Amino acid sequence: MNSKAKQVSLWERIKKQKLLLLMTVPGLVLTFIFKYIPMYGVLIAFKDYNPLKGILGSDWIGFSEFTKFISSPNFGILLANTLKLSIYGLLLGFLPPIILAIMLNQLLSEKVKKRIQLILYAPNFISVVVIVGMIFLFFSVGGPINNFLSMFGMKADFLTNPDFFRPL
Known part of the structure; x- marks a missing residue:
């Protein structure tokens, strides 16, 4: 066997694997459509967006909204x-x-x-509406969880007490 491996040009390898490369085209097209084209919308964050002018026609404002948000008193919270x-x-x-x-x-x-x-x-196969309804029923004032807690002298209004939720 020859100690030197035969050098195959790039185009020869592409010709040899053209069907395999052709199978990657749908995935590349879908990636471009659903991953790269939506990145165009990121420009809206840096523009004073006007739907009549469109994204490219709207005035450029840069980082002014970001600095306003970061310097607001609620930013830390x-x-x-x-x-x-x-x-x-x-x-x-x-x-x-x-x-x-x-x-x-x-x-x-x-x-x-x-x-x-x-x-x-x-629960992964039950509708979100049904799950929220069940949560509402179980955790309401007259629900089974509060009825169980009331047997021990405790009562918790889970759905209206803000201490049970972390606000955004």
């Missing part, structure tokens, strides 16, 4: 709330599923494991 909500989302969306997956993996009974999985995945 808004930033802190955003960071808190992000950390809550990360902690509640990352750690519990991993812990739950490990716990489910340790179950010996396949029957129990499948039932728990069904109960945990069922």
Whole structure:
């Protein structure tokens, strides 16, 4: 065998793999349509947008709105709330599923494991409207959760007390 590998030009490799490259075209077109074309709309943040003039015809204002927002007295509160909500989302969306997956993996009974999985995945297939209705029913003043708490002398108005919600 020859110690020198035969040098194949780029065009020869493209010709050889043209069907494979042709299969990538739909993905590239869709990526361009749904990822790159919408970036054009980012310009609106730097313009005094007027729908009649369009994005390119509107007056350029640069960073003035950003500086106004950052210098506002509520910026610190808004930033802190955003960071808190992000950390809550990360902690509640990352750690519990991993812990739950490990716990489910340790179950010996396949029957129990499948039932728990069904109960945990069922909310993903229920309409958001139905879930909000269920939350409203369960957490309302006359709902089962407040009825249970009232047996112990406690009462919590979950839906109207702002202490139970993190405002944006």
